[in-house]
Amino acid sequence: xxxxxxxxxxxxxxxxxxxxxxxxxxxxVVGIVRKLFFGAGVAYSTKDWLDFIxxxxxQGGLYALIALGYTMVYGVLFMINFAHGEFFMSxxxxxxxxxxxxxxxxxxxxxxPLISIILLIFVSxxxxxxxALLTERIAYRPxxxxxxxxxxxxxxxxxxxxxxLFRGFFGSAVKPYPVPESLEGRVNIMGFDxxxxxxxxxxxxxxxxxxxxxxxxxTRTGKAIRAVAEDKDVATLMGIDVxxxxxxxxxxxxxxxxxxxxxxxxxxxxxNFTMGFVPGIKAFTAAVLGxxxxxxxxxxxxxxxxxIEAVGPPLILEGLxxxxxxxxxxxxxxxxxxxxxxxxxxxxxxxxxAEKKA
Amino acid sequence: xxxxxxxKAIRIxxxxxxxxxxxxxxxxxxxxxxxxxxxxxxxxxxxxxxxPALYAGYLAxxxxxxxxxVSALLRGIVTGLCVALPVIGLIVVATVWPDIRKYFVNISPxxxxxxxxDQGAVTGSLMLAAVMAGMAALGALLxxxxxxxxxPLIISLxxxxxxxxxxxxxxxxxxxxxxxxxxxxxxxxxxxxxxxxIIVFTLSLVVALYWEFSxxxxxxxxxxxxxxxxxxxxxxxxxxxxxxxxxxxxxxxxQYISNVVDQVLTFAxxxxxxxxxxxxAGLLDLGYVAFxxxxxYVTALMTSSGNLGMGQxxxxxxxxxxxxxxxxxxxxxxxxxxxxxxxxxxxxxxxxEIIRVLVVSDLLKPYIGGAQGITQVERPSIFGYDIISPQxxxxxxxxxxxxxxxxSSRLRDGRAGRRWMALREDEDVAEAMGIxxxxxxxxxxxxxxALAGLAGAIFASRIASVFPNSFNLLISINVLxxxxxxxxGSLPGVILGAFVLVGLPELLREFEEYRLLMYGVLLIVMMxxxxxxxxxSAVRRRELHAEGEIAExxxxxxxxxxxxx
Numbered sequence: 001x002x003x004x005x006x007x008x009x010x011x012x013x014x015x016x017x018x019x020x021x022x023x024x025x026x027x028x029v030v031g032i033v034r035k036l037f038f039g040a041g042v043a044y045s046t047k048d049w050l051d052f053i054x055x056x057x058x059q060g061g062l063y064a065l066i067a068l069g070y071t072m073v074y075g076v077l078f079m080i081n082f083a084h085g086e087f088f089m090s091x092x093x094x095x096x097x098x099x100x101x102x103x104x105x106x107x108x109x110x111x112x113p114l115i116s117i118i119l120l121i122f123v124s125x126x127x128x129x130x131x132a133l134l135t136e137r138i139a140y141r142p143x144x145x146x147x148x149x150x151x152x153x154x155x156x157x158x159x160x161x162x163x164x165l166f167r168g169f170f171g172s173a174v175k176p177y178p179v180p181e182s183l184e185g186r187v188n189i190m191g192f193d194x195x196x197x198x199x200x201x202x203x204x205x206x207x208x209x210x211x212x213x214x215x216x217x218x219t220r221t222g223k224a225i226r227a228v229a230e231d232k233d234v235a236t237l238m239g240i241d242v243x244x245x246x247x248x249x250x251x252x253x254x255x256x257x258x259x260x261x262x263x264x265x266x267x268x269x270x271x272n273f274t275m276g277f278v279p280g281i282k283a284f285t286a287a288v289l290g291x292x293x294x295x296x297x298x299x300x301x302x303x304x305x306x307x308i309e310a311v312g313p314p315l316i317l318e319g320l321x322x323x324x325x326x327x328x329x330x331x332x333x334x335x336x337x338x339x340x341x342x343x344x345x346x347x348x349x350x351x352x353x354a355e356k357k358a
Numbered sequence: 359x360x361x362x363x364x365x366k367a368i369r370i371x372x373x374x375x376x377x378x379x380x381x382x383x384x385x386x387x388x389x390x391x392x393x394x395x396x397x398x399x400x401x402x403x404x405x406x407x408x409x410p411a412l413y414a415g416y417l418a419x420x421x422x423x424x425x426x427x428v429s430a431l432l433r434g435i436v437t438g439l440c441v442a443l444p445v446i447g448l449i450v451v452a453t454v455w456p457d458i459r460k461y462f463v464n465i466s467p468x469x470x471x472x473x474x475x476d477q478g479a480v481t482g483s484l485m486l487a488a489v490m491a492g493m494a495a496l497g498a499l500l501x502x503x504x505x506x507x508x509x510p511l512i513i514s515l516x517x518x519x520x521x522x523x524x525x526x527x528x529x530x531x532x533x534x535x536x537x538x539x540x541x542x543x544x545x546x547x548x549x550x551x552x553x554x555x556i557i558v559f560t561l562s563l564v565v566a567l568y569w570e571f572s573x574x575x576x577x578x579x580x581x582x583x584x585x586x587x588x589x590x591x592x593x594x595x596x597x598x599x600x601x602x603x604x605x606x607x608x609x610x611x612x613q614y615i616s617n618v619v620d621q622v623l624t625f626a627x628x629x630x631x632x633x634x635x636x637x638x639a640g641l642l643d644l645g646y647v648a649f650x651x652x653x654x655y656v657t658a659l660m661t662s663s664g665n666l667g668m669g670q671x672x673x674x675x676x677x678x679x680x681x682x683x684x685x686x687x688x689x690x691x692x693x694x695x696x697x698x699x700x701x702x703x704x705x706x707x708x709x710x711e712i713i714r715v716l717v718v719s720d721l722l723k724p725y726i727g728g729a730q731g732i733t734q735v736e737r738p739s740i741f742g743y744d745i746i747s748p749q750x751x752x753x754x755x756x757x758x759x760x761x762x763x764x765x766s767s768r769l770r771d772g773r774a775g776r777r778w779m780a781l782r783e784d785e786d787v788a789e790a791m792g793i794x795x796x797x798x799x800x801x802x803x804x805x806x807x808a809l810a811g812l813a814g815a816i817f818a819s820r821i822a823s824v825f826p827n828s829f830n831l832l833i834s835i836n837v838l839x840x841x842x843x844x845x846x847g848s849l850p851g852v853i854l855g856a857f858v859l860v861g862l863p864e865l866l867r868e869f870e871e872y873r874l875l876m877y878g879v880l881l882i883v884m885m886x887x888x889x890x891x892x893x894x895s896a897v898r899r900r901e902l903h904a905e906g907e908i909a910e911x912x913x914x915x916x917x918x919x920x921x922x923x
Contacts, residue, residue, distance in 0.1 A: 013796055016692055080700045097461055139882050149642055150885050152700050153842060156644075156835060157881025164875035168384025171463040277831075281711070284704060322721055330715050334708040341705050342693045 021343060031316035044314060050192055052310045058198040058267070060306020061205030065260035066283035067290070067298040068212060069132075069253025075229040075293040076249050079148075082155035083135050085280020086162035087254045089273065090131045091124035092261035096177045096271045097170050099123045104178040113180035117262065120178075125258030131162060132254030136247055159277075167273040174272045177265030201263045208259050209299045212252070216295060225249050229293070278330065282309075285337040291347030300348055309333055367418040367433040371440025371494070374414040379444040381406055382473065385464030386872055391472050393868045394549035395522040402523070402868070403472060411441045411490045415497025427502050434498025438491035445473060445490075446483045453479040510566035517562040522550045526865050530612040604756065608749035616748040618864045623755035624817050626856035628833075629840040630762040630849070631809025636838070637847035637895075638766075638775060639802035640782030641695070642703040644834050645710025648690070649683040649807040651717070651829035653814025655726055656682045658824040661736035672738030672819055679815040680808050687807025688800055695799040710834060717826040731825035735818050751820050758816060759853075762809050766849055769805070778802055832874070836860070839877050843884055845891025854893050 044052075066088055073081040099120055103109040109116045139154040183200060186193045216222035227235040228245045236242055264279070265271055282305060290301025312332045322328070340347065381387055391403025415434040452458055452465050459465055474482020500508060521528065529545045544554035584592075608616040628650055635643050660668050660675035694705045716722055718729050726732065738745045738754065745754055769775050777798045781788040789795050818824050836859065844855025859877070863869045869876070884891070 011796075013692055013696075020693060080704060101460075139886075142886055146885075146889070148700060149640070150889060152642065152703060153838075154882045154885045156838070157878045157885070159878070160835065160874050161878030161882065164872070164878060165380070165384060168386070168464060168872075168875065169462055281704075281707065285708075288701075288704075328715065328719060328721065331712050331719075334712045334715075337708045338694070338705050338712075341697055341701055345697070345701070 017342065024339065027320065028316055031318075031320045034320070035315055035318055047193065049311075051195070052314060053307065054194050054198050054202070056307040056310025057303060058202040058205070058306070059310065060286075060303035061202050061209075062260050062264050062267070062302075063279070063283045063286040063305050064299040064302025065205050065208055065256045065263075066279055067287040067302050068209075068256045068295060069250075070284050070287040071290075071292055071295060071298040072216075072225070072249050072253050074287070076225065076232075076246055077140070077144075077151075079140070079151050080155070080284065081140075081250075081253075082152060082280075083139075083158040083162065084253065084257065084283070085276035085278075086159050087128045087132045087135075087276075088257040088261050088264070088279060089271075089276030090162060090166055090261075091128035091254075091258035092177070092265050092271045092275060093166050093170055093175070093273065094127040095120045095124035095262060096175055096265055100178040100265075101175075109178050110181045113182050116178075116180060120265075121259055121262045124261045125255050128254040128258035128261065129251045132250045132257075133247060135162075136250045141243065141246075163273050163276065170273070172273060174270050177269050177271050179266050179269055183266060197267055201267055204263055205260070208256060212256060213295060215252070221245075221248060225252075281337075282333050285333055285340070287347075288337065288345075289340050289347055294347070297347055304348075305333060305336065308336060363420075363429075363433060364436070367437045368440050370414050370418045371437035372443065374410045374437075375441040375444040378407065378410050378441060379448055382445060382448060382469060383462060383464060384872070384875065385466075385469070387472060388464065388466065388469045389868055389871065393866075394546055395519070396555045397546035397549050397551050399552055399555070400522075405519070407472070408489060408493050411438050411493040412497040414438070414441055415494030416500050417497075418494070419498040419501055424502055427499070430498045430501060431495055434495035435491045437498070438494030439487055441494060442483075442487040442490035445486060449473055449479055449483050449486070506570055507567075510563055510570050513566045514559055514562035518555055518559045521558045522555060524862075524865055525550050527611065527615060530615050531610055534610065534612050608752045613748055615865075616752050618861055620748050620751050620755055620820065621864055622856050622861040623752070623759050624813055624820070625837060625840060625860045626853050627755065627758050627762055627813040627816075628810050628837045629844070629852045629856055630759065630766055631806040631813070632837050633841045633847065633849070633852050634766060634769065634778075634809070635802050635806035637841055637852075638770060638782070639778040639799060641799060641802060642700070643706045643803075643806070644703050644831075644838070645690075645706035645708070645713070646806070646810060646837055647829050647831065647833040648710045648713040649687055649810035650814040650817070650833065651713060651826075652683040652686050653679040653811030654818040654824045654829070655717075655732070655814075656811075657815040657818040658732040658735045659726065661819065662732050662734050663736060664732065664734040669736070672736055672815075676812070676815045680811045683811025683814065684804045684808040687804045691800050691803035692796075695796055695803065707831070707834075710831060714826065714830060717829070729826060731823055733823040735822045735824065737822065738819055745819075751816070754816060758812055762812075763849055763853075765805070765809075770847075770849075774798070774801060835877070839881055841891075843880060843892060845894040848891060848893055848895035851891050851893035851895065855891070858892070 066084065069084045069087065070081060073079065073084070100109075103116050103119070135158045139158045140151055143151050143154060179197070183197050185196055187196045187199060188194075189199070216225060224235070224240045224245045225248065227238065227240055228242055228249075232242050235245070264275075283302065286301035286305045287298045288301070289305055290297030290299065292298075309329055309332055313329055317328055317332075387403045387407055389403070390406050391401045393402040394400075395402055395405065415437050418437040419430040419433050448465070449470060452470055470479075470482075473486060475485050476482070477485060500512075503511065525545055525548070529541065532541045532545070544551055544557075550558070607619070611619070628646070631649075632643065632646050635641050635646070656679040657672070657675045660670045660678060661672055663669050690706070690709055694702055694709075697705060717726060720728065722728070743750075745751060777788070777793050780791060780793055781795060781798055785795060817828075821828075840855040840859050841852050842855075843859055844853070845851030859880075863873045863876075
C-alpha cells in the first residue's frame, strides 16, 4: 500500500486518537523520569513508598471485591448495574449503625474482635443482599426485554432511591465505623512497618476473592451462573431457572460488596449515605480494566487500579510539578477509565465488548 | 376466584402499608405534616399517610363492586387494615423501645404523635386502623359511583388538592392585585383556608359536571369534523393568546414566582440541549453538566469585575462561552463516540467528574478561583437597560428557550434528525445506509453542548457568581430525569418535564430534602409504567408500542411487563 493510499484510508479520528495516546505516554514517561532521576516534588523515604504500595494494594482488594458485582452482573445480563455502589453503601451503613455502635459502646468489640467482625459482616452482607434482590426484582426484571438504555435509567433511579432512603433512615451526618483496638497501629513484617488494618484488609479480600472463584467454578450454582452467562436460551433448555440464577448472581455480587463494606469501614473509619458512589465508579473502572465479564479480570483490575491510584500521584503527577497532587487521585482513576475504554475496551483479560453489540 | 380476590386485597394492602411505613421512617410524614393544605383541617402529611390507603382500596376492588357492594366494602376494609398493619408495628416497636431513635433518626416522638393522633399507643393504633380501613373502604366504594359522577368528583378533588398544594402561585398573584386583608381570608401562611377550599371544590365540580353532561360525544364529533381553515384560525388564536400570556407572565406572577420560573427555564434550556443528544441521537451522556459549567465559567471569567475577570460585556462573553462549550463537546466527543451506549454513559460520567475535581483542585485555583469560585459577574444590559430583576431575566431565558426550541424542531425535521433517528435505532444499519456515524454523533454532541453553554452563560450572570458546587453530577441527573419524565425526543415534553421536576420542588420547599428520593422513584416508575414519558413524541410512542409486534414476528414471546403491585 502506498503512503497516499494509506493516508486516504486513515480516519481523522484515528489520527487524533494516536496523538492523544502519544501525549499521554509522553506525560507519564516525563513525570516518572523527572521524579526518579531529578527528584522533582517532595522526597519520599522507602517507608513512604512501601506505605503507598500496601495501601494501594489493600484499597485495590476492596475495589476488586466491589468490581466482582459489576462483572458478574455484566456477565449474565450485559448491563451496567449502576446501583451496585449502593448495595455496598447499604451494608456499610446498616452494619455501622445497627450493630457497630452497640458493639463499640459495650466494649464487646475490643474483647471479642473476631466475633464482632463476623457479626458486622453478617449484618452487612444480609442488608446488601436484600437491597440487591429488591432492586433486581423491581427495577430490572420487568425490563429485561426493554431497549438497552431503559435498565440503565432505572439503575440510576435505584441508585438515587437507595442513597436517599438510607439518608432518611440514618440521617445525613457522617457516622464513625467501629474498629477493634487490635487492628489499630502498625505491625512489623520482615523488618518493615505496615499499617495493621491495611494488611488484614488485603488478606481478607484475597481470601474472599479465592472463595468466590471456587464457588463459581466448582459448585452447581456456579455452573448455572456460567451457563446463563453463556447462553440464556440454552440454559433454559438445560433445565436451569434463569430468573433464579440471575437473582443469585445479584445476591453473590452483593455478598462480596457487603464484605467490602465492612473492610472499607474499618479502613476509613467512617460511613455516610454518599459513600457508595465513588467506590462504585472506581470498582466499575476496575472491572472494565480487567475485562468486564471476567472474574479474575475484575480482581486483577482492582489491584491494578488501587496501586496506580496510590503510586500515580506521587510518582507521575509530582514529577510533572503539579500542585496538590493528592487531590487529583480521583482524576487518575477516571482518566484511566476513559483511556481504557477508548484504547482497550476489552480490558486486560476480557473479550472485546464495548464496541460490539452484545 | 373468591380467595384470589381476598389474596389480592391483602397483598395490595400490605405492599401499600410497607410504602407508608417507609415514608414514615424517612421522615416525610413528619416533615410534610408541618405543611398545611387547608388551614386547620388537613395537612400534607395526613394526605401522605392516608391517601395511599384510599388508592389501595380503589385498586384492590374491581368493577364488580357495583354487583357486590358488600363484598367490595369488606375487601376494602381488609385492605385498609393491611395498610395499617406495618405502621402499627412501627408504633408498637417505638413505644416498647424508645431507643430506636438512636438508630433510625426519623422515628421521633413527634412522628408517633401524628400516627396515634396523640391518643397514646393503644387507642391511637386502633384509631389509625379504623381510619385506614375507612379510607380504603371509601376507595372501594368509589367503584359504586357511576363513572359520569366519579370522574368529575375525582377531578375536582385533584384540582382542590393541587390548588392548596401550590397555593403560593395564586397567593402571589392575588397579592399583586388585591388588598392584603382580603387575601388573608382565603390564604394562610401556608395552604388555603376552608372557605377557599370549598369555593375551589364547588367551582371545579360544577365545571367538571357541566363538561361531563354537556354532550361529550358532540364535542368529540365537532373536533373530528373541523375544517382546515377553522383549524388554522384556531391555531392563530392560540398562538396570539399564548404569546401575550408569555410576555405578561412575570408581571402577573410577581418576583418570587418569576425566580422559580427562571430556574425552570434554565433547566429547560439545558434539557433541550440534552434532548438532542439523548432523545434524538440516543447517546446517553451523564457528564452533561460539564458543558454547562464551561459556559458559566467562561462567561464569569470574561465579564467578572473581580481580579480573575476581564471585565468584558455579557454580549461579548456569550458567543465565546457557547463556542467554548461547543469545542469542548467536540473534543470530549471525538474519543468516546465509538463506544456503545452504556459505556458512553460511564465515560461521560467520568469526564464530568474529572472536570469537577479539576475545578476545585489547587491546580487550576490561580485561574478559576478553586472552591471560592468567581464572584462579581457582570449583569447584561440591553439598550442601556440593566437586566437584574428575575422578571428581566425571564425574557432573556425565554428568548434562549424559544431559540433552542426552534433549533431543535428544525433539526428534528431535517436531514440531521433523520440521520440521528436512524443511528439511534441501529448503528450498523445506519452506517450501511451511508451515514457517517462519528460525524452525525459529533454534531449532536456539539449542538447539545452549545445549548448547555448558553444556559451556563445566562446562569452565571443571573446568579452573578459561579461556584464549583453548582456543577455536580446531580445537575446532569436532574436534566436527564427531566427529559425522561417529559418524554425522550419530545419538545413539549421537555418543557413540561422541566416544570414538573424543577418548578414543583422549588415551590414546595418541604420537598427539598426528599427531592432526590422522589427522582429515584420517578425514574423507575416512569420506566416501568410509562417509558414514553408524560408528553411523548409521536415517533417514540409508535416505537414503544411496535416493539411487541416485532418480537412476535421474530418468534420471541415478549415477556409480559409485570405491574408494580
